Amino acid sequence: MSEADGKDPLVYIHQLTHRITRLLKALGRLGECESCHAEVYWMLTKNSKWLPYDVTGVPHFSTCPEADSWRKKKGAKEVEQRR
Numbered sequence: 001m002s003e004a005d006g007k008d009p010l011v012y013i014h015q016l017t018h019r020i021t022r023l024l025k026a027l028g029r030l031g032e033c034e035s036c037h038a039e040v041y042w043m044l045t046k047n048s049k050w051l052p053y054d055v056t057g058v059p060h061f062s063t064c065p066e067a068d069s070w071r072k073k074k075g076a077k078e079v080e081q082r083r
């Protein structure tokens with residue numbers, strides 16, 4: 001019934017992506033992934049860690065072809081912290 005005023009989900013996603021990209025540009029630092037050299041925005045987290053995000057707002061570790069190599073490092077750190 002609300003089809004007429006309802007937005008196409010794709011339009012909605014596009015707007016969201018646009019908003020996220022603007023946020024990333026405002027808050028993040030444009031740089032590149034150290035592993036695959038893709039263009040990413042580095043965002044500072046609450047823990048004062050820099051995390052890379054794709055220009056679409058997706059965390060880069062979910063799209064990086066080299067993510068496995070830096071996931072292992074993280075895992076090693078977590079094991080260290082548990083001791």
Ligand SMILES: [Zn+2]
Pocket residue numbers: 033034035036037038060064065066067
């Ligand atoms: Zn990468």
